[in-house]
Amino acid sequence: MPKPVVLIVEDEPILRMDAAGFIEEAGIEVIEATSADDAIGILETHPEINVVFTDIEMPGSINGLKLAFAVRNRWPWVTLIIASGRIRPQPSEMPSEVTFLRKPYSEALVMAAVRRAA
Secondary structure (H helix, E strand, O other): OOOOEEEEEOOOHHHHHHHHHHHHHOOOEEEEEOOHHHHHHHHHHOOOOOEEEEEOOOOOOOOHHHHHHHHHHHOOOOEEEEEEOOOOOOHHHOOOOEEEEEOOOOHHHHHHHHHOOO
16 A cells, blocks of 8 residues: 555644644655645645645635545545534535544544554
């Protein structure tokens, strides 16, 4: 199975850099996006991405939930991890087979979800 390549989609620079740091420290490649719109373009040009870790609330034409549905439809093999500090979506409001993490999330929970893709 290929090594995980994680696309982190987070508009808050400190949160994005923090997550990228501990995922990279585990020896996993990380690509960063500041919006769901950017993430779609990155996914279209980086077929090696097999994990998308996204916040829900972001600027742009789509939020993290809509991104998750788009990823599930276009790249069904990609592991989805969704995080939010304010929004608590019901399972019916998310695509199938998603890991939802409440912010502030722990490094251990994020890494457990990423490693499930390996």
